[in-house]
Amino acid sequence: MTELWQDPWFTWTLGVAIGLPVLLVLFTEMQNSLARRGSAFVRPVTLIRNYILPLGALLVLLVKGSEVSIEATPVRIVATILGFIVVVLLLSSLSTTLFHGAPEGSWRERIPTIFLDVARFALIAVGLAMILSYIWDTNIGGLFTALGVTSIVLGLALQNSLGQVISGLFLLFEQPFQLGDWLDLPSVRGRVVEVNWRATHIDTSSGVQIMPNSMLATSTFTNLSRPAGSHTIEVTTSFGVDDPPDTVCAMLTRAASTLPYLQLGGRPISFTAGGGGFCTAIPLRSPADDASTRAQFLRWIWYASRRENLHLDSADDNFSTPERIESALRIVAPALRLGESDKEQLSGRVRVVRYGGDETIQFAGQVPARMTFVLKGRVRLSITSDDGTVRQVRTLNEGDFLGQTTLTREPAITTASAVGEVTALEIDRKHVAELVVHKPELLQDIGRVIDERRDEARGAVAAIDHG
Template identity: 65%
Template sequence: MSSVVDAPWFYWAIAVAVGFPVGLVLLTELHNALLRRNSALARPVHLVRNYILPLGALLLLLVQAIQISGEATPVRIVATVFGFVVLVLLLSGLSATMFQTAPDGSWRRRIPSIFLDVARFALIAVGVGIMLAYIWGANVGGLFTALGVTSIVLGLTLQNSVGQIISGLLVLFEQPFQLGDWIETPSARGRVVEVNWRATHIDTGGGLLIMPNSVLAAASFTNYSRPPGTHSLGVTTTFAVDDPPDDVIAMLNRAAAMLPQLRPGATPSSVHAGGLQYSTAVPLRTPADDFAAKSMFLRWVWYASRRAGLHLDEADDEFETPERLRASLRIVAPTLRLSQDDQQALLPRVRLTRYGADEYLQYSGQVPKRMMFIVNGKVRLAATDNAGGLIPVRTLEKGEFLGQTTLTLEAVTAAAYALEEVTVLQLDREVIEDLVARKPLLLQEFGRAIDERRASLRRALAAAGE
């Protein structure tokens, strides 16, 4: 009588009885460790522990321990389920190891999703074919032959359409642009808002342009967002031939340096481009700021050129007329305690200028060389917080003044910018000194204004938590 140990199923039963629980314990610990590390491999290990290992153990028991024929329907069903789970494991493991853990910018990250879908479909088709052939004994050769012939016929029929799709997919694979990039094509300029396997959607500001990827693949285009931090806006201006080039360049650089769209840490530059033209390069944070920055720059240059006595577009400034000067002196006369004779005497010693909306009249920390009296418009005094933002302090209107520390040669503590077009009457330091020498009460009023504005600044900073 033969011993149980000599039975062919004995060692298979022992292997399953011991190996199955040990494998469960090891895979459980590995799965928990991968979960703590947020690893993409946790899901494949979960599939192995919960499905592959139990089904494999069951299949071994049926075929080796119980010795049921492999052609039996229960065995084929278990083997088919086991094969499907292995196929799912291969797909999950391939995705986790090849693509989910791929570093940014690598070729694995740039592969379009449609390529992955095609690869998954091919893998599933091969896996199902193998299971049908080896488990169920089906003849899959004829099926694959028919599919191959059908694919060739469809490829020849749709070769133009397929060629466009492939060229578009190559653009996606190379990724010369990403979502949010600003590009200029032969037909449009705008921001990329969507990219799929067929077309690129570009927001032009006046609508959404749908451009096939095959068109982009066959044409040249400019990506203004790459490399990052290098975009500059170029603006060309024209001045009179008699305007000193150095004065024009200095004025253009001052205007560009105060643009809110200027890239932090960057410096604009202007050059004489020959003839009457000057070119200014303004480094910007993003191409999205081009339109706003150019509009504001040209508007500020219009005002700044007239204040500097320059001739933008060869035009003369005829704003400062004797009539306007007299009218402006009458507006500020109560503030400066001016009589009619005083106004007449000051007429050749004052200057009437204008500032555009959002343009700065003075900067925090600046030592003013003259006082400015508001004739028309509104000016906002503002302090600068630790983050570089502006904290409103107060609003100055017609008849009020700026630059009162010109007499004490102290730096101003608050910046001032125009809320709208502002007309100011400028009096140099020497003129103010003559006035306060003859009118001592003016000096007291200027001193009181300095103290009041410093107190307003402290209250504004305290309210903002600075």
């Protein structure tokens, strides 16, 4: 029995018999713990538990326990498999340690995937070379010499192409743009939809243009999306030389302030550019909104300038003609209880105006300076809750009116927006006051409308709260 303890194979066999189960239990617990936390290190630990530990134990039993020669084919096969799995473990551990969960914007997060592929290939090549050299006693010096000569020949033959590829890869590593960014280049302007190691795909208004990365690396371009929230467009307009500049700037800024694609907290600015020209700077959320915002702004100021008797492009507005006013008064006569004398009296005190589609006619919280009657088109009344939720209250049609609180000087509860082009009749506060002095029933009608609209607004707010 004493001789058994003294045999070398017994010590190794006993170590494997005790050590392997213990290590398997430890690595199993470690694997389960990492899996519960969702850690990326589960894969390396799994490789050690399922493959490296059993193969290592088998190799020890063959060489030390059974005293099989290390030059025997079974030993070399087991050692080769074990060495290959160790290389895979190193690759997995390196990728997990350096690049998994890399901070956004860091060099680890920006490094192109092709660089990782090249590094993996190099590590695999070195690992296979060591396996061939140390396990199979292969002379790999000639192989590396042949590969080196071949690489030099290929490099000289493809130096121009490889130079473009390398410059493109360094552009990717620097990452001056990302997917979704808008680029302004000398030859193209659009949004980046795909980036690979060879080219960048840019979505323009006429299709997707493929731009080689080597061209981007050697040219100058503007990233319109960086820094975030800094994109601004400038819209130039021209007005009559007799139009007051302050009035024009106020109208332009007011129209731009209601555009739907403004940056959160952004404030448009309008200023004179000389010679009857004006410039409006509009901060936008994205360059993707440039065209639609520009078109909507120019459409809105066409209507707004005519309502405020300004001369956009030196044009006059003759829309509020006596014929239109007479026709408008016939439409609003039932709502205002107008007789023929009332119509004649009001004909020179009112005017017919137009609003563009989606243009704001009345703001919530604004004290109306006049009553506005819908002659053509529709007007949408909506209310916005404290959390920003918008809910429609009602739609006004021909003959309906808004600005009913102009006499009571109460702020409007709802926001009124044009649904398509709207033609309306406007009556200033003082002329409405003159009417109600002689028509107590009209004052009662207006009071009833105020109560109805207030109840509808409260119902809309309650629906949002329970929504």
